[in-house]
Amino acid sequence: QVQLVESxxxxxxxxxxxxxxxxxxxxxxxxxxxxxxxGKERExxxxxxxxxxxxxxxxxxxxRFTISQDIVKNMxxxxxxxxxxxxxxxxxxxxxAGLSSKACSGFYGDPIHFAYxxxxxxxxxxxxx
Numbered sequence: 198q199v200q201l202v203e204s205x206x207x208x209x210x211x212x213x214x215x216x217x218x219x220x221x222x223x224x225x226x227x228x229x230x231x232x233x234x235x236g237k238e239r240e241x242x243x244x245x246x247x248x249x250x251x252x253x254x255x256x257x258x259x260x261r262f263t264i265s266q267d268i269v270k271n272m273x274x275x276x277x278x279x280x281x282x283x284x285x286x287x288x289x290x291x292x293x294a295g296l297s298s299k300a301c302s303g304f305y306g307d308p309i310h311f312a313y314x315x316x317x318x319x320x321x322x323x324x325x326x
Contacts, residue, residue, distance in 0.1 A: 204218050213280050218272060221272070230273075240310075251302035252264055258277075260279075
């Protein structure tokens with residue numbers, strides 16, 4: 198089991214930026230960010246396979262969000278630029294040591310939240326228009 202603690206959420210106006218951080222007890226092979234808005238399914242935002250650096254981005258965030266890691270510090274980040282009201286959600290850090298590079302980086306399709314065994318408590322992001 199890996200312990201995950203998110204931080205960096207907050208309230209911003211549309212067009213603004215936030216950087217989410219996730220502190221992990223260690224760095225599993227696959228880590229990522231998911232989000233869940235009220236009344237909606239939890240969806241994958243961005244994922245990264247540690248060994249290869251392969252990444253996945255949801256179409257809705259491509260070009261605006263960047264996922265990165267500091268493996269030495271066991272940290273995962275999500276830089277969010279050009280935020281939109283539709284980005285408002287609870288953002289969760291997720292990790293799993295059993296996913297392959299292809300499964301982690303979206304080769305088989307959008308990430309599925311129930312494939313991830315470890316979750317943080319979430320951090321709220323609110324974007325006002």
